[in-house]
Amino acid sequence: MFNILVCDDDKEIVEAIEIYLSQEGYNIIKAYDGLQAVEILRQKEIHLLLIDVMMPNLDGIRATRKIREYSSIPIIILSAKSEDVDKILGLNIGADDYVTKPFNPLELIARVKSQLRRYTQLGNMAVEEEQAVYSCGGLVINDDLKTVTVDDENVKLTPIEYNILLLLIKNQGKVFSIEQIYENIWNEEAIGADNTVAVHIRHIREKIEINPKEPRYLKVVWGIGYKMEKM
Numbered sequence: 227m228f229n230i231l232v233c234d235d236d237k238e239i240v241e242a243i244e245i246y247l248s249q250e251g252y253n254i255i256k257a258y259d260g261l262q263a264v265e266i267l268r269q270k271e272i273h274l275l276l277i278d279v280m281m282p283n284l285d286g287i288r289a290t291r292k293i294r295e296y297s298s299i300p301i302i303i304l305s306a307k308s309e310d311v312d313k314i315l316g317l318n319i320g321a322d323d324y325v326t327k328p329f330n331p332l333e334l335i336a337r338v339k340s341q342l343r344r345y346t347q348l349g350n351m352a353v354e355e356e357q358a359v360y361s362c363g364g365l366v367i368n369d370d371l372k373t374v375t376v377d378d379e380n381v382k383l384t385p386i387e388y389n390i391l392l393l394l395i396k397n398q399g400k401v402f403s404i405e406q407i408y409e410n411i412w413n414e415e416a417i418g419a420d421n422t423v424a425v426h427i428r429h430i431r432e433k434i435e436i437n438p439k440e441p442r443y444l445k446v447v448w449g450i451g452y453k454m455e456k457m
Contacts (some may be wrong), residue, residue, distance in 0.1 A: 228342055229271055231255045233263040233286070234278040234304060239327075243276065246331045247338065260284030264292050272299060274342055276325075279305045279316065287319055294320035298384055300341035304329075317425040322386045340413065344385040360395045363457040365434060365443050367395055376434050386411065387430050390423075394444065394454035403451040427452060 230252045232243050237258065244254040255270065257263040261284045263277060275293070279286040290301055303316035303324040316324045323337055358369040364377040369392060374381040383391065389411050394402065402410075408419035431438040445455050 227251065227253050228273040229253045229255055230274045230276065230338065231257060231263060231266055231272045232276045233257040233260065233281070233289070234276075235259055235281045236278070239278075239304075243334070246335060250335055250339075252338075260286060260289030260292075263289050267293055267297060267299075273345065274300045274302070274338060276302050276304055276338070279303060287315065290316070290319050290321055298382065300345050300385060302337060302341060314421050314425055317422060320384070322384055336414075341385070344389060360392070362395055362398055362443055362454055365395070367392055374434070381433050383430070383433060386426055387433070390426055391430055391434070391444075394452065398454045399456040401447045401451050401453045407452065 230247055232240050232247075232254055233256075234240050234243075235258050240256050240258070244256065247254055255266060255272065257266055259281045260277070263275065264284065266272065267275070277286040277289060281289075284292075286303060286305075290303070293299075293301065300323075301321045303313075303321045304327060305313070305316065305324060306327045313324050313326075322341055325334055325337060360367045360369065366375045367373070372388070374383055374388065374391065390407060393407065393410055404420050404423045405416035407423050408414075408416035412419075427444065428438070431441050431444050434443055435441045443455055445453050447453055
């Protein structure tokens with residue numbers, strides 16, 4: 227059973243989310259500010275975090291920053307604001323996805339399932355006789371071990387970042403539009419996906435490139451999309 231931590235200072239929202247997700251078979255653990263969420267994550271096995279942005283003591287943004295220092299679990303930001311700047315801020319500090327309040331329960335459940343599916347696949351460490359290894363210069367992905375190295379140095383990616391990089395390295399030289407990347411990774415129609423994809427691409431570059439402003443591996447094709455440079 228998956229343990230999902232729901233953190234929001236509005237207890238009614240927490241209770242409502244608990245009802246929706248419990249019906250799907252998830253075990254819900256509750257917190258009402260960022261400090262509680264950080265403490266629970268250090269003590270218990272949590273598979274996904276749903277966290278509000280605006281909370282007392284420690285807000286969702288600062289809490290997510292702290293959590294990303296030691297954990298790569300999926301994090302979905304809950305926000306009452308719908309402006310792009312707030313969505314980008316959540317992604318910038320390490321969140322994997324966001325849901326804007328008031329949210330549709332079916333959409334929330336779908337996003338939770340999608341993140342857990344990716345996290346489970348990324349955490350599958352079974353080694354097969356023939357490992358699926360993809361390389362591009364000094365960048366190497368072992369898709370059976372779910373590891374990424376650059377010049378023999380381990381690189382830690384979130385599930386979303388890993389899947390984007392895997393898509394591109396499997397198709398070296400092929401240009402993917404933002405819409406194609408979004409639809410391949412999120413498995414849903416790309417509506418307003420530009421900022422979401424761009425933020426994740428920037429995070430990947432910061433982790434795999436010596437100089438993210440002059441990328442060696444992950445190239446932009448202006449006006450079209452992104453590609454993994456063939457080497």
